[in-house]
Amino acid sequence: MNKVTIIGLGALGILFGHHLSKKMPETHLRIVADKERIEKYQAEGVYCNEEQCHFHYMTPEDPCEPADLLIFAVKYDGLEEAIQSVQNHVGEDTVILSLLNGITSEAVIGEAYGIDKVLYCVAQGMDAVKKGNQLTYKHMGMLVFGDREPGMVSEKVKRTSAFFERTELPHEIDTDMHKRQWGKFMLNVGVNQTVAVYQSNYGEIQREGEARETMIAAMREVIVLSEKEGAHLTEKDLSYWLGVLDTLSPEGKPSMAQDVEAKRYSEVELFSGTVLKLGEKYGVPTPVNKMLYEQIKRIESQY
Structure with a gap:
């Protein structure tokens, strides 16, 4: 792998783009954006931990060789547009990674x-916080990836892992993605929504109290649904992800809390919106996620 394309300069696009750059x-890492966005990035600069990022920008119309690796780092509501924007970057051997939240973006990209x-x-x-053109983080986190089919490690996975080894990007292969x-x-579902509703930070849910109890209750509703969907999460998985949460900077905030703070519409439909639909489908009660959904919608209605 030599040529990499990233679309989306939100927190993750900047975080991993800056590292790879x-x-x-420079010309082997292409950042795709429309002309207006590129002009803004070039005029104001893009910064990661106070260091200016040096990116090679391309518009969707610019001709180019296909990417060996294409990374989607947009918000879900920008996915369809992003898919159209990277047509020139997809070739026969292009490997695609989606860093989007939720559990549906791979299928959408796969259809295209x-x-x-x-x-x-x-x-x-990762505990990255983005304000304007400035991204700050203490923990970079990692990318965990693997094949759609459980139990296998394909050549695509090996090739991607070798590239991340070479570029020293933290990663892990999982055979049950x-x-x-x-x-x-x-x-x-637990962290993003709870921190947004309590309008706080990771510290609020890392310590005992009402917010942490709400978060864990929302996560347990997902465990029940995962059984119905064949993912079979358990309390052991809950403990693992709470351990991941404990590594984050207490002052950091998830993307949904940052959206609420900036009066942007959030990805609530991807989280409790999905939980409520699955709860209805399987006849599983999801009262905590219903409460979080309604609270976030109430906050957004006041923008």
Whole structure:
């Protein structure tokens, strides 16, 4: 792998883009954005831990060789547009990773470009906070990825892992990505929504109290649904993800809390919205997620 394309300069796009930009020739890492965004990035700069990022920008129309690795780092509501924007970057051997929250983006990308190109991926353990053009973090976290089919490690996975080894990007291969994605979904459902509703930070849910109890109750509703969906999460998985949470900077905030603070509409439909639909589908009560959904919708209605 030599040529990498990233679309989306939110927290994860900047975090991993900045890291890769220091490990690769500048023109081998392409950041795709529309002309207006590129002009803004170039005028204001993009910063990661107070260091200016040096990115090679391309518009969707710019001709180029296909990427060896294509990374989607947009919000879910920007996914369809992003899929259209990277057409010039997808070739026969392109490997695609999605860093999006939720459990559906791989299928959406696969419909457009072929599911055989897509590796399933979870970004975990980072405590990045983005304000304007400034990203700060203490823990970079890692990318966990693997094949769609459990129990196998394909050549695509090996090739991607070798590239991350070479560029010193923290990563892990998982041979049960269905369960891993559900675990990360469970964490997002609990952490993102609770911190947003309590309008606090990771510290609030790392210590005992009402917020932490609410978070864990929301996560347990996901455990019940995971059984119905064949992911089979357990209390052991809950403990694992709470351990991941404990590594984060107490002052950090998840993306949904940052959205609420900035009066942006959040990804609530991806989290409790999905939980409520699955609860209805399987006849499973989800009162905690219903409460969180209603609270976030109430906050957003006041923008």
